[in-house]
Amino acid sequence: MSSALSHLLVLGGARSGKSRYAQGRAEALAGELIYLASAQAFDDEMRERIALHRADRGPRWSTVEAPLELAEAITVYSTPETVVLVDCLTLWASNLMLAERDTAAATEGLTRSLSAARGPVILVANEVGLGIVPDNALARRFRDVAGRINQEIAALVEEAVIMFAGLPLTLKPKG
Amino acid sequence: MSSALSHLLVLGGARSGKSRYAQGRAEALAGELIYLASAQAFDDEMRERIALHRADRGPRWSTVEAPLELAEAITVYSTPETVVLVDCLTLWASNLMLAERDTAAATEGLTRSLSAARGPVILVANEVGLGIVPDNALARRFRDVAGRINQEIAALVEEAVIMFAGLPLTLKPKG
Amino acid sequence: MSSALSHLLVLGGARSGKSRYAQGRAEALAGELIYLASAQAFDDEMRERIALHRADRGPRWSTVEAPLELAEAITVYSTPETVVLVDCLTLWASNLMLAERDTAAATEGLTRSLSAARGPVILVANEVGLGIVPDNALARRFRDVAGRINQEIAALVEEAVIMFAGLPLTLKPKG
Numbered sequence: 328m329s330s331a332l333s334h335l336l337v338l339g340g341a342r343s344g345k346s347r348y349a350q351g352r353a354e355a356l357a358g359e360l361i362y363l364a365s366a367q368a369f370d371d372e373m374r375e376r377i378a379l380h381r382a383d384r385g386p387r388w389s390t391v392e393a394p395l396e397l398a399e400a401i402t403v404y405s406t407p408e409t410v411v412l413v414d415c416l417t418l419w420a421s422n423l424m425l426a427e428r429d430t431a432a433a434t435e436g437l438t439r440s441l442s443a444a445r446g447p448v449i450l451v452a453n454e455v456g457l458g459i460v461p462d463n464a465l466a467r468r469f470r471d472v473a474g475r476i477n478q479e480i481a482a483l484v485e486e487a488v489i490m491f492a493g494l495p496l497t498l499k500p501k502g
Numbered sequence: 503m504s505s506a507l508s509h510l511l512v513l514g515g516a517r518s519g520k521s522r523y524a525q526g527r528a529e530a531l532a533g534e535l536i537y538l539a540s541a542q543a544f545d546d547e548m549r550e551r552i553a554l555h556r557a558d559r560g561p562r563w564s565t566v567e568a569p570l571e572l573a574e575a576i577t578v579y580s581t582p583e584t585v586v587l588v589d590c591l592t593l594w595a596s597n598l599m600l601a602e603r604d605t606a607a608a609t610e611g612l613t614r615s616l617s618a619a620r621g622p623v624i625l626v627a628n629e630v631g632l633g634i635v636p637d638n639a640l641a642r643r644f645r646d647v648a649g650r651i652n653q654e655i656a657a658l659v660e661e662a663v664i665m666f667a668g669l670p671l672t673l674k675p676k677g
Numbered sequence: 678m679s680s681a682l683s684h685l686l687v688l689g690g691a692r693s694g695k696s697r698y699a700q701g702r703a704e705a706l707a708g709e710l711i712y713l714a715s716a717q718a719f720d721d722e723m724r725e726r727i728a729l730h731r732a733d734r735g736p737r738w739s740t741v742e743a744p745l746e747l748a749e750a751i752t753v754y755s756t757p758e759t760v761v762l763v764d765c766l767t768l769w770a771s772n773l774m775l776a777e778r779d780t781a782a783a784t785e786g787l788t789r790s791l792s793a794a795r796g797p798v799i800l801v802a803n804e805v806g807l808g809i810v811p812d813n814a815l816a817r818r819f820r821d822v823a824g825r826i827n828q829e830i831a832a833l834v835e836e837a838v839i840m841f842a843g844l845p846l847t848l849k850p851k852g
Contacts, residue, residue, distance in 0.1 A: 338667055340632065340806030342824020372814070454666060456515030457690065458633020458808020459641050464547070466809050474517020474667075481667035489666050491804060491839050492688055492824075492831035494848040498669040513842055515807065629841060631690030633808020634816050639722070649692020649842075656842035664841050673844040 333501065334441060335449045336480050339490030340457075346414055348490055349451045350384060356447060358410045363393045363400050365418035394422045398436035405444035416480065417453035420473045424465075430472045434479055441483060452477050454489065508676065509616060510624045511655050514665035515632075521589055523665055524626045525559060531622060534584045538568045538575050540593035569597045573611035580619035591655065592628035595648045599640075605647045612651075613658055627652050629664065683851065684791060685799045686830050689840030690807075696764055698840055699801045700734060706797060708760045713743045713750050715768035744772045748786035755794040766830065767803035770823045774815075780822045784829055791833060802827050804839065 335352060339345035353360055362384060368374040381390060393400035397419050405411045413419075423430050441448055456474050461467050481487050486501035510527060514520035528535055537559060543549040556565060568575035572594050580586045588594075598605050616623055631649050636642050656662050661676035685702060689695035703710055712734060718724040731740060743750035747769050755761045763769075773780050791798055806824050811817050831837050836851035 336667070340804065340824070341810070341820050342806050342828070344828050452667075454515065454807050455809050456517050456807070457629050457631070459630050459636050459645060460516070461809050467547075470516050470809060474515075477666075478517070478519050478668035481669055487667065487669060489671075491827075491848055492686070492802075492837065493828035494831055494837060496671065496839075496846065496848060498666055498671060511842070627842075629690065631692050632804050632806070634805050634811050634820060635691070642722075645691050649690070652841075653692070653694050653843035656844055662842065662844060664846075671846065673841055673846060 332444070333447055333486065334444070334484040335447070335501075336477075336484045336487040336499075337449065337451045337490065337495075338454050338477060338481075338487065338498070339451075340454055343490040344493035345451050345490045346380065347383075348488075348493070348495055349412055349414065349449050353410045353412045353449050354387065356410045358408050358446060360388045361404045361409050361411045362388045362390045363397065363404065363411060363413045364390055365394055365397070365413070365415055365422060367392070367394045367422065394419070395426060395428065398433070398440035401437075401440040401444055401448060405440075405446045405448055407445050409446045411444070411446065411448045413448065413450040415451040415453060416476055417455065417473045420476055421469065424469060424472065430476075434476050437476075438479055438483055441480070450480055450484070452480065507619070508622055508661065509619070509659040510622070510676075511652075511659045511662040511674075512624065512626045512665065512670075513629050513652060513656075513662065513673070514626075515629055518665040519668035520626050520628075520665045521555065522558075523663075523668070523670055524587055524589065524624050528585045528587045528624050529562065531585045533621060535563045536579045536584050536586045537563045537565045538572065538579065538586060538588045539565055540569055540572070540588070540590055540597060542567070542569045542597065569594070570601060570603065573608070573615035576612070576615040576619055576623060580615075580621045580623055582620050584621045586619070586621065586623045588623065588625040590626040590628060591651050592630065592648045595651055596644065599644060599647065605651075609651050609654055613654055616655070616658060625655055625659070627655065682794070683797055683836065684794070684834040685797070685851075686827075686834045686837040687799065687801045687840065687845075688804050688827060688831075688837065688848070689801075690804055693840040694843035695801050695840045696730065697733075698838075698843070698845055699762055699764065699799050703760045703762045703799050704737065706760045708758050708796060710738045711754045711759050711761045712738045712740045713747065713754065713761060713763045714740055715744055715747070715763070715765055715772060717742070717744045717772065744769070745776060745778065748783070748790035751787070751790040751794055751798060755796045755798055757795050759796045761794070761796065761798045763798065763800040765801040765803060766826050767805065767823045770826055771819065774819060774822065780826075784826050787826075788829055788833055791830070800830055800834070802830065
């Protein structure tokens with residue numbers, strides 16, 4: 328049996344320590360640890376990051392690649408005996424846009440799978456909307472899509488934090 | 503009679519839910535609801551956003567366009583019977599710069615009109631300074647102007663929050 | 678004798694009021710005030726900013742330029758009779774990268790000098806990771822370096838805040 332069924336959203340900027348914090352929260356729970364990776368290695372920079380992150384997590388974790396079919400992966404891997412970590416929603420949004428999927432429909436599917444999850448799910452997401460308005464329309468649309476996903480998931484989870492410099496600030500306290 | 507005369511600043515990034523939160527706070531107060539819109543429709547993308555936002559607000563609201571003469575609009579529309587929502591200060595700053603107005607003088611005019619307002623004013627503003635330093639000098643100057651306006655208004659209001667993923671964090675608690 | 682030996686990190690975006698807040702916190706402590714400036718004047722825009730900031734600080738402050746040898750400067754200037762203000766770590770990171778120094782080694786040197794400091798040190802840093810992923814690899818690497826420095830220093834200091842619109846939010850409460 329894993330811990331009480333309660334979902335957590337970990338928001339943060341680049342290098343804010345959000346993945347590490349989320350992993351620590353997952354490891355503090357009982358159950359098998361499943362890492363749902365949104366990352367796809369398109370180039371050497373990404374390949375290097377992915378390998379480093381996988382080594383960081385250590386042997387307690389099983390890694391499952393879910394660049395697009397995230398809702399389906401949660402449905403399969405969330406059980407009363409597992410803790411699922413989704414890292415991260417923003418890369419997933421980017422993957423959806425590159426694959427020309429309907430992001431609103433995919434987000435609805437994700438919220439349904441979270442509501443039906445049988446174990447705790449921890450979701451990592453980037454906050455990308457606090458810089459100057461991007462020059463190109465695609466980046467602006469990405470910012471909109473990522474922000475909407477963050478709002479929908481934040482409304483649904485039991486707890487939400489935002490990370491700055493490795494330190495969590497509570498946005499939504501756990502009941 | 504509207505509620506106690508107390509001004510609120512709602513800061514946030516793109517798609518942080520700041521306009522929606524500000525509207526909810528305004529609608530919770532008694533009085534006529536006046537929406538002071540900074541937006542000007544220069545292209546189809548903006549026209550679409552403006553129309554969507556106006557439809558979102560619903561019929562309780564009157565919309566007044568105030569792309570530049572914001573201080574004057576507050577002086578006219580803030581009464582003991584109204585709640586004024588300014589959306590948003592950052593677009594207003596951008597409009598001032600495009601029109602080659604003196605932004606410091608305009609900000610001083612705004613703070614004077616807020617101090618003299620006869621009803622509550624809720625102000626929305628973007629936080630745009632948490633990305634990489636922009637390449638071009640104009641974007642850097644815009645960031646400076648927007649940040650200075652935010653600081654001056656934050657010092658003056660009775661309450662300030664910053665939004666992340668639709669959730670407010672209190673920066674300045676109301677009395 | 679200066680106040681209790683306790684270090685403070687002041688994070689924030691551009692024009693968030695972080696330098697002003699840090700200066701106020703330093704001035705509230707007893708002791709000589711030493712300003713360790715990371716800024717180097719490469720062009721007129723920087724020269725103007727530096728002169729304005731120096732005038733802002735007033736006559737209680739001594740300014741020491743430390744664009745690269747920050748750890749050494751802290752070792753020299755931090756005494757039981759001084760309060761040292763480092764402004765800012767992010768510009769220091771940028772200087773290190775331009776000079777092709779080893780940023781990880783420099784950060785380790787900085788943490789050692791902070792641990793050995795004989796008086797309070799207040800450190801200002803930019804949060805630059807909350808915008809869209811930058812197009813060029815150098816900017817992405819800078820974001821990584823700056824973020825790692827912020828995390829290491831945040832883990833070490835006794836108190837950390839992040840500024841928005843001139844208002845501090847506590848990330849790590851002092852004892």
